[in-house]
Amino acid sequence: MRNEELLDDMTRYSLGNCVKEMLQIMMERIIIEQPNAPIDFLIQVVQNDPQIIALDIESRYHRMDLRSMGTKTRYLKLIFNDIVPKSSTDVTKAIFLEKLQQSSLLHEYFPRHRKDITSAFLQQQKQLPSRISFIDFSLVAKQVLSNPSVL
Known part of the structure; x- marks a missing residue:
């Protein structure tokens, strides 16, 4: 089961980050240029090629949650x-973390950010209060939602 989940994550990542398109551009450049130092050449292509830079910007845009803050807050309230x-x-931290990981609503409302939100709470669990309120939940979740999803 874990391997299937990992493969699914890798597939989503590659599709969401235009990996196939980037590889195609890199292969075209290396075939056309035929450099003596192909690794250094490819590093330069990835860092400086306008087509690859445009793909990176596009993939970041698609990973952003562009819904209004009011909509996000409403969904977070439903999840909470x-x-x-x-x-x-409020709820105890242990119960909150367990139920958050199992939340079907989190998956439904924030499919791109669900793992990021869960990870943020797991990473910050020592700093979290013993009982989690909606304010605690929404502060961490909104911080995660303000960034592109990792996929």
């Missing part, structure tokens, strides 16, 4: 309410 018991406004 699904995690927290109905009669409470």
